[in-house]
Amino acid sequence: MRFQPTEDQLALRDGVRGLLARRFDGGALRAAVAAPGLDRALWRELGEAGFFALRLPEADGGVGLGLPETVLAFEEAGRALLPGPLAATHLAAATVPGAATGETVVTGVDGGGLVEWLMEADVVVGDASGALPLRSVDPLTPLHRAPAAGAGTGAGADPVAVLLTAAEQLGTAARTCELAVQHARTREQFGQPIGAFQAVKHLCAQMLVRTEAARAAVYAAAVTADAVDIAAARLLADEAAVRGARDCLQVHGGMGFTWEAEVHLHLKRTWVRAQRGGAATEREELLAADLLA
Numbered sequence: 294m295r296f297q298p299t300e301d302q303l304a305l306r307d308g309v310r311g312l313l314a315r316r317f318d319g320g321a322l323r324a325a326v327a328a329p330g331l332d333r334a335l336w337r338e339l340g341e342a343g344f345f346a347l348r349l350p351e352a353d354g355g356v357g358l359g360l361p362e363t364v365l366a367f368e369e370a371g372r373a374l375l376p377g378p379l380a381a382t383h384l385a386a387a388t389v390p391g392a393a394t395g396e397t398v399v400t401g402v403d404g405g406g407l408v409e410w411l412m413e414a415d416v417v418v419g420d421a422s423g424a425l426p427l428r429s430v431d432p433l434t435p436l437h438r439a440p441a442a443g444a445g446t447g448a449g450a451d452p453v454a455v456l457l458t459a460a461e462q463l464g465t466a467a468r469t470c471e472l473a474v475q476h477a478r479t480r481e482q483f484g485q486p487i488g489a490f491q492a493v494k495h496l497c498a499q500m501l502v503r504t505e506a507a508r509a510a511v512y513a514a515a516v517t518a519d520a521v522d523i524a525a526a527r528l529l530a531d532e533a534a535v536r537g538a539r540d541c542l543q544v545h546g547g548m549g550f551t552w553e554a555e556v557h558l559h560l561k562r563t564w565v566r567a568q569r570g571g572a573a574t575e576r577e578e579l580l581a582a583d584l585l586a
Contacts, residue, residue, distance in 0.1 A: 319555060336377065337396060340396065345386045378414060382398060389416050399414060402421055458569045460511055466538075534566070538556065538560035
């Protein structure tokens with residue numbers, strides 16, 4: 294069984310990265326933070342590019358690809374900090390008119406009772422009646438909590454949604470690792486780049502190890518589509534993303550907290566994503582039960 298992406302899959306990844314580089318670069322990210330709101334034109338452009346219809350059969354107007362290709366696309370979305378209910382709209386492509394083309398924005402109540410982008414959505418999957426607004430740490434992810442929702446578990450949450458969140462976390466882990474290395478090479482203290490200091494080297498090396506371990510797990514889970522593999526991949530991706538963003542902030546020092554830098558935005562998004570689908574404890578218990586069995 295091959296876990297390495299094929300040439301076609303890499304071309305898809307590069308295409309998504311190129312689209313996001315043109316339409317949602319660093320300047321657009323900061324502009325979105327300054328004036329939060331869902332960019333409907335960008336959403337429709339994603340739909341035209343097939344982002345939401347990647348797994349929809351060609352006979353139904355989709356791209357006709359599979360979960361591995363979708364994971365690569367969502368990894369790029371995470372890397373770019375693309376805002377919006379991406380997974381919910383993608384999952385609704387086959388059932389909600391307009392979701393596949395980006396004309397309809399779909400959100401949903403996740404396994405933990407959280408609802409992202411409720412006020413911007415055209416369709417809500419699940420019972421969000423009486424949902425209460427929450428103060429989100431991420432300025433680009435408005436949140437509500439649905440009181441009628443259940444507690445949510447790792448086993449009960451949609452496995453594909455869990456995996457796509459893991460892919461987004463992987464994208465952030467890779468991006469923050471790159472940002473840390475770039476800064477360590479160019480920022481100088483005491484007459485030399487800070488990357489020459491052992492403590493900084495260790496931080497960057499640990500970020501890379503966690504990222505690549507998570508990448509292997511996420512890609513493998515995309516091939517097997519096994520619930521236990523997905524739970525393990527999500528745990529590794531959450532850790533790589535959250536700890537990677539924190540370490541990247543450490544490498545940047547005080548400037549990492551400034552609004553001109555994107556480092557703190559990655560950290561805040563990883564915190565929000567880590568809450569999707571219920572507590573990590575449930576995924577840990579699912580994995581432990583399988584190992585014991």
